[in-house]
Amino acid sequence: MNKNINNFNRFKYYSEQAAKNERCGELQDAKEQWAIAELNAPGVKNREWCKYRAKFCERVLSKPF
Numbered sequence: 001m002n003k004n005i006n007n008f009n010r011f012k013y014y015s016e017q018a019a020k021n022e023r024c025g026e027l028q029d030a031k032e033q034w035a036i037a038e039l040n041a042p043g044v045k046n047r048e049w050c051k052y053r054a055k056f057c058e059r060v061l062s063k064p065f
Helices: 003-007 008-025 027-039 044-062
Strands: none
Touching: 008 027, 008 044, 027 044
8 A cells, every 4th residue: 555645745735736826827726726725734824825825816816917
């Protein structure tokens, strides 16, 4: 059995995917991934960061620069 499956870090995975999608302009996907990352965030600072990034994506989607 693969031992790495137990070490899967959801926060790291979803926050990296969200950041990648932000850079590519896929803001709807990024917003959703930030929300998932927030649910799996270790600590208050990480949860707050995810929440602010999701809000940023939502704001840019509704009112681009």
